[in-house]
Amino acid sequence: MNVRSYNLCPMARTSGSHSDITGPRLRAAAQRLFARQGYAAVSMRQIAAEVGVQAGALYNYIPDKQGLLFDLMKSHLDDLIAAWQAEAKGQNPLDALECFTRFHIRFHLERPDAVFIAYMELRNLEPENFAVIEDLRKRYETVLEDILRAGKESGVFSLPDTKLATMAVIAMLTGVTTWYRDDGRLSRDRIERIYWNMVRKAVGA
Amino acid sequence: MNVRSYNLCPMARTSGSHSDITGPRLRAAAQRLFARQGYAAVSMRQIAAEVGVQAGALYNYIPDKQGLLFDLMKSHLDDLIAAWQAEAKGQNPLDALECFTRFHIRFHLERPDAVFIAYMELRNLEPENFAVIEDLRKRYETVLEDILRAGKESGVFSLPDTKLATMAVIAMLTGVTTWYRDDGRLSRDRIERIYWNMVRKAVGA
DNA sequence: GTCTATAGACTGATAGAC
DNA sequence: GTCTATCAGTCTATAGAC
Numbered sequence: 001m002n003v004r005s006y007n008l009c010p011m012a013r014t015s016g017s018h019s020d021i022t023g024p025r026l027r028a029a030a031q032r033l034f035a036r037q038g039y040a041a042v043s044m045r046q047i048a049a050e051v052g053v054q055a056g057a058l059y060n061y062i063p064d065k066q067g068l069l070f071d072l073m074k075s076h077l078d079d080l081i082a083a084w085q086a087e088a089k090g091q092n093p094l095d096a097l098e099c100f101t102r103f104h105i106r107f108h109l110e111r112p113d114a115v116f117i118a119y120m121e122l123r124n125l126e127p128e129n130f131a132v133i134e135d136l137r138k139r140y141e142t143v144l145e146d147i148l149r150a151g152k153e154s155g156v157f158s159l160p161d162t163k164l165a166t167m168a169v170i171a172m173l174t175g176v177t178t179w180y181r182d183d184g185r186l187s188r189d190r191i192e193r194i195y196w197n198m199v200r201k202a203v204g205a
Numbered sequence: 206m207n208v209r210s211y212n213l214c215p216m217a218r219t220s221g222s223h224s225d226i227t228g229p230r231l232r233a234a235a236q237r238l239f240a241r242q243g244y245a246a247v248s249m250r251q252i253a254a255e256v257g258v259q260a261g262a263l264y265n266y267i268p269d270k271q272g273l274l275f276d277l278m279k280s281h282l283d284d285l286i287a288a289w290q291a292e293a294k295g296q297n298p299l300d301a302l303e304c305f306t307r308f309h310i311r312f313h314l315e316r317p318d319a320v321f322i323a324y325m326e327l328r329n330l331e332p333e334n335f336a337v338i339e340d341l342r343k344r345y346e347t348v349l350e351d352i353l354r355a356g357k358e359s360g361v362f363s364l365p366d367t368k369l370a371t372m373a374v375i376a377m378l379t380g381v382t383t384w385y386r387d388d389g390r391l392s393r394d395r396i397e398r399i400y401w402n403m404v405r406k407a408v409g410a
Numbered sequence: 411g412t413c414t415a416t417a418g419a420c421t422g423a424t425a426g427a428c
Numbered sequence: 429g430t431c432t433a434t435c436a437g438t439c440t441a442t443a444g445a446c
Contacts, residue, residue, distance in 0.1 A: 018411070038328060040245035044440065056442075057412050065440070120325055123243060160399045164391070168403055171380025172373045179372050186369070194365045198373055202407035223429070249422060261424075262430045270422065 018053075023061045025051045030068055035113035039069050039124045069121060070129040076114040077136035083107055084143060093151030094205055100144055101199050102192040104173045109188055115177050141166060148203065158204025169199055228266045230256045235273055240318035244274055244329045274326060275334040281319040282341035288312055289348060298356030299410055305349055306404050307397040309378045314393055320382050346371060353408065363409025374404055 029050035033042045044065060048055040062068045087103050088096070108115050118133075125133060145166040151157035159165045173195060180191070234255035238247045249270060253260040267273045292308050293301070313320050323338075330338060350371040356362035364370045378400060385396070 022411080036328065038243065038245055040243055041329065043438080045438095053411090054413060055440085056414080059441070060411060123241065124246065160402045161391075164396065164399050165403065167380060167384050168377045168400065171383070172377040175372060175376025175380075178376070186366075191369065194369050195373065197365045198370065198407045201409055202403045204406055227429080248420075250420090258429090259431060260422085261432080264423070265429060 022051060022053060022057070026058055026061050027068075027072065031072055031113045031117065034069065034072070034121065035116040039065075039117075039121045066124075066126055066129070069117075069124060070126075070133075072114065073118050073121065073125070073133050074136070076111065076118050077133065077140065079111075079114075080107060081136065081140055084140070088143075093147055093154060093156050094200075096147045097151065097157075097199065097203065097205070098196050100147060101169075101173060101196045104170075105176055105192050105195060106188065108174060108177050109180055109191075112177055112180075115174070119174070141170060144170060151203065151205070156205055165203060169202070172199070172202075227256060227258060227262070231263055231266050232273075232277065236277055236318045236322065239274065239277070239326065240321040244270075244322075244326045271331055271334070274322075274329060275331075275338070277319065278323050278326065278330070278338050279341070281316065281323050282338065282345065284316075284319075285312060286341065286345055289345070293348075298352055298359060298361050299405075301352045302356065302362075302404065302408065302410070303401050305352060306374075306378060306401045309375075310381055310397050310400060311393065313379060313382050314385055317382055317385075320379070324379070346375060349374060356408065356410070361410055370408060374407070377404070377407075 026047065029047050030042070033047060033050065044058055045055045048058055051058070062071070084100075084103060084107075087099065089099075091099065118137075122130065122133065145162060148157060148159060148162050148165050148169075152159045152162055176191060176195070180188075186194070231252065234252050235247070238252060238255065249263055250260045253263055256263070267276070289305075289308060289312075292304065294304075296304065323342075327335065327338065350367060353362060353364060353370050353374075354367050357364050357367055381396060381400070385393075391399070
């Protein structure tokens with residue numbers, strides 16, 4: 001949480017020290033390229049060119065390419081869980097499910113690249129990194145599972161199988177990212193409403 | 206549709222002519238490896254080792270690596286569309302939707318590797334190949350969209366938006382492939398039933 | 411902190427022997 | 429149809445100058 005000082009620098013330089021901006025730019029470039037071409041198809045030279053430095057300079061900020069991928073995925077999932085915790089309030093199951101439905105769609109549509117990487121690059125994680133990411137992903141799924149279970153137990157929802165309903169709803173909501181376009185037919189809010197209508201009926205509420 | 210003759214060959218050979226088995230083995234090995242590691246992360250030498258030949262020999266069967274990927278994806282989608290056409294009968298929308306739901310789950314669970322590749326490797330297709338695959342994918346989506354539209358128009362389904370319902374149902378059903386395990390808690394038939402229960406309610410039937 | 415240069419290994423694809 | 433050998437290029441990551 002240091003105060004950033006580069007704005008105060010009186011000289012613009014084309015080379016030299018840029019520690020406070022190269023790091024974020026590296027992560028942004030990698031996220032964009034990994035999402036478009038895939039982790040395995042992107043070279044460190046390509047990322048470096050996007051950042052505007054030589055490839056060797058990247059290793060001042062990351063241990064290796066794998067560490068860069070892991071960092072991007074973990075940050076995304078940490079953000080997701082933190083954002084939900086900030087959003088969730090003590091609610092009855094029906095309101096909680098509507099809140100989750102709209103939150104999930106909204107959060108995912110705001111970060112298409114991070115979402116794409118989180119779903120597509122799991123197989124490129126080394127085993128120990130994969131275990132960390134899987135754990136975070138399951139923790140998030142549990143949020144929805146808990147809502148559905150509470151609603152089923154209190155008789156508000158009618159569900160043949162809580163676990164399958166969890167997977168079905170998450171898949172349905174996340175699927176929005178595969179077809180949504182900013183210039184599309186429907187606004188995000190309209191999409192949220194339509195999906196909530198379908199989710200509500202699917203869980204028998 | 207030639208009669209296969211290698212079963213009649215009296216001699217087992219470790220090298221030489223194997224045109225009638227190397228082709229299928231190549232496709233099978235590539236499908237397995239692409240699904241597990243991703244197209245970009247798999248080398249032709251790795252595929253060749255799995256097949257039991259040297260890398261150069263593969264080029265007797267494929268024009269290049271891209272052609273191999275395209276062939277796998279196109280075959281999968283051709284199979285999918287052909288299988289649905291064999292399955293579909295003249296039915297009312299409700300029966301047709303149940304038929305589609307169960308068909309989609311069953312077909313996808315039987316071919317996990319092909320499904321994985323079809324969804325994950327789209328970005329590794331060259332533009333002209335991508336266009337072909339996208340067209341086939343959309344043709345299959347239209348099957349469901351037509352069922353939902355017919356049901357909505359005849360008043361059997363209650364849908365806020367036919368196009369979004371199409372995407373939502375496909376995403377929900379395809380999602381089964383991400384968590385299904387052969388030794389899991391539920392049989393495939395039980396899963397089909399549970400999903401049909403949720404789909405039926407989601408479309409307001 | 412970024413540069414240049416490079417080690418050491420791997421890549422897709424092809425040529426020609428058999 | 430498969431082999432060996434190879435081309436010409438790519439890759440990640442590091443060392444050392446500045």
